[in-house]
Amino acid sequence: xxxxxxxILIGVLDEWKSAVDAHDPERIAATFAADAIFQGLHPYSxxxxxxxxxxxxxxxxxxxxxxxxxxxxxxxxxxxxxxSVDFSFADRPTLAVYLSVLLHQSADGxxxxxxQVSKLD
Numbered sequence: 001x002x003x004x005x006x007x008i009l010i011g012v013l014d015e016w017k018s019a020v021d022a023h024d025p026e027r028i029a030a031t032f033a034a035d036a037i038f039q040g041l042h043p044y045s046x047x048x049x050x051x052x053x054x055x056x057x058x059x060x061x062x063x064x065x066x067x068x069x070x071x072x073x074x075x076x077x078x079x080x081x082x083x084s085v086d087f088s089f090a091d092r093p094t095l096a097v098y099l100s101v102l103l104h105q106s107a108d109g110x111x112x113x114x115x116q117v118s119k120l121d
Contacts, residue, residue, distance in 0.1 A: 005071035005072070005079045006071055008103060009068055009079060009083075009101070010068075011110065012103055012110050012111070012112060013066055013081075013083075013101075015027075015031050016031045016112070017064045017065075019031065020058075020062060020064045021063050023055075023058070023061075023062065025052040025053070025055040025056040026052055028051065028055045029048035029049070029051040029052040029055070031111065032111055032112045032113070033104055033106070033112065033113040034047060035047055035113070036051065036111070036112055036114065036115065037114045037115070038050060038051045038054065038115045039115060039116045039117060040054050040115075040117050041117055041119060042054065059089060059091070060090070061089060061091070062087060062089055063087070063088045064085055064086070064087055064088075065085065065086045065088070066083045066085045066086075066099070067083060067084045068081055069083055069098075070082040076105075077104060077105040078104055079102070080100070080103075081100070081101045081102075082098070082099070083101070084096065084097075084098055084099075085097050085099045085117075095119070097119050098119075098120060099115070099118075100114070100118075101114065
């Protein structure tokens with residue numbers, strides 16, 4: 001049975017979302033490859049340490065709700081996803097962004113190897 005692109009994305013992104021919603025930076029970082037390129041709305045970083053620090057700096061109460069818009073499979077061990085994500089906060093309006101992720105399959109499973117957020121006005 002072949003796993004679809006969407007199923008692979010949901011498997012990784014549901015864990016990412018659960019960790020974001022729980023404000024668990026180390027668990028969030030664990031959904032990324034060890035050498036992942038990460039671009040949130042602040043300067044980029046490479047690797048899990050920078051990702052954990054980014055999410056640790058986010059406010060308690062941050063929640064993520066995503067919707068997959070497009071997927072591609074450029075290679076057997078790569079899945080590209082383009083999503084809309086609403087980040088909600090306890091004390092300010094929801095932030096709507098677009099997210100591109102590239103997932104890579106390793107011997108240990110699927111991990112985010114590239115993460116790029118865009119805020120379109």
